[in-house]
Amino acid sequence: MNKQTKNWIFVVIVLVLAIFLALFAMPGRIAERLNISVPEFMQKPYKLGLDLQGGVHLLYQADLSQVSKEDWQNSMEGLRDVIERRVNLFGVQEPIVQVQKSGDEYRLSVELAGITDPDEAIEMIGKTPYLEFREEVTEEEKEEILNELRKEIGPKANELVDQPFFKPTELTGKYLKGAKLEFDSTTYKPQISLEFNDEGAKLFEEITERNVGKILAIYIDNQLIQAPTVQEKISGGKAQITGNFTIEEARGLVQNLNAGALPVPIELISQQSIGPSLGKESIDKSVKAGMIGFGLVILFMILIYRFGGFLASIALMIYAVMLLSLFKVIPVTLTLSGIAGFILSVGMAVDANILVFERLREEIKFKNQLKDKRNQLQQTDIDNAFSGAWLAIRDGNFTTLIICAILFLIASGFVQGFSVTLSLGILISMFTVMIITKLFIKTFSQTGLKNFPKIWTR
């Protein structure tokens, strides 16, 4: 098989693959219009970000001051699990709950697609109670605290001498296995019975052992609920809270404790909610803008670079469906900025093509100066044009990739989506130009078309 036949086979393979990818990337647009049915895996939808499908994004700051540094990661994972469970109770499709680290601060990012009322979501997440047990401080520690207070508020601190002071223990809602609503058998008042997991039971045993005769206070959301005195060491991992609850209060608390008590306290620092119609509008508009932009670029390429521009336009279309398919397969969460990155990458893909065609033009011009009588487009001219353009394409695209990487590492959300689609676009565009455009030009220039060097470039 000679080289020419081989090239034609490659061209056919590329075109068939491209049609397949086009169906995969836009089944709605192409298959429906042509009335062909596509297999189910092709109809996989794009993964849309909150800004395109509407929803709520909440960012919480975790207060880890009570947790030792080695346990930070653990506590955050616990926090994430608890909130994930909460959110699932709410019936959200595919909620995204992520731990983010920013310097020394840990944050929890919660994305709820399809929810339109942020207050409802915030209330639901915020309701998760933070349960902890606190023990009395030692005499020395108490003296120290009182001294501090005397410095701050003066003699008034002396009124507190008889009051107990508490410090947190390791035992928190993290170790809770379950909570139940019960009624005291004599007073019929509601009470909450707690059951700890194995680790929690052991902690509870240790804590009660070292605090016999002293007070072990139960706090929920930093409020003192009950301060019973420990009579004896309690093993078995069970405890009762008999605070002054109404039945409703107790029932609510039990429900929330069962869904999971927060291992660390959290504070809402940022929220965003996007209505569903805004997202729909954004998709429609940016798709329309993309189509128009793409059409203009193709028109320009054909007007300036003639047949060469036409071949490059086909390569550009293949580039677009390839990139869109990649977005589906990975999958890349598409945001508005991601779409902007995609459209911009089309512009940069065109740049590589233009670099090549300008080189090709110079090659042809150079031969004219040599008074080459045959005046044909040679395969070597094409090779020279591509290799001559390659350094500029490489350096230009690599610097943009470097910036994408910096954006991705430093920024979050909006900017990250942008840098992901832009860098994927750059990589794919280098591939399409150097492989597919080159294949097309080399194959078609082996036909009689090579006798018309003018149709290949400007």
Place this chain on the structure above:
Amino acid sequence: MDFIRYSNIYFIFSGILILASIAAFFTVGLKPGIDFIGGNLLEVEFKNQPPLVEELRKDLSGIIKGDFTLQETGENGIVLRAKEISDQEHQEILEIFKTKGGDFEEKKFEMISSVVGNEFKNNTIIAIILSCIAIMIYIALAFRHASRLISSWQYSVAAVIALLHNVLITCGVFVFLGKFINLEINIPFVAALLTVIGYSINDTIVIFDRCRENLNRGGDDLQKILNRSLTETIARSIFVSFTTLLTLFAILFWGGETLFPFVLTLIVGIATGTYSSIFIATPLLYKFANRK
């Protein structure tokens, strides 16, 4: 064409623009959005004619503590910006919208604490500085074999100066846009600014690449060689900017309001970038090489 001959004119022209940008930056300043300083933003779209902004302002001043601004947007939309809105105030505000303007849809509600905003501001500055350093290193490495007449660090310094030129002038344009059409600086603006850095460096490198190639072919008249390189690449520079601007103008006109500031930044930056690659970066190379 003799580009290099009029170098001083371009330098003076750009110098004035840069000084004006810096002066505007420090006297008027950019108009920061809530992404940078924290605060609340509420956007609603009414089914029918929205209520008058003046009337809403009167009613809302009873609810919201501190400063707030109201602005019309789109056809029937209203944007409210305030330093702080509690959940309860949020509900009360929606209540007022409802009684004043009838049915509406809450399109957007954002709350960003000043901590997050500050962090974002710092990250932006770090990102720009890191990008400049990374680009300088990359160019110095990629051009390390180009030692004839111009050394690789001269390429990289000239490229980064052209890049800072673009960033400063783009910021300067936005000081004016903030002043006159109330355009705020937000996260998309930063993404766009960084893209301008990437894009314009791309543009500069294509020209430098040609300078390097022509220098390696021999000849000692630096001015002639640089001029030839510019003449050979100017068609490409113009075509590429033109096609990119084509796609960007498509987004600007049809892409909706959310992307508007983002795309406008790109357009200003890319136009400046194309200018600076030709008229600033390459003449700088000439000046650097002739200093010794």
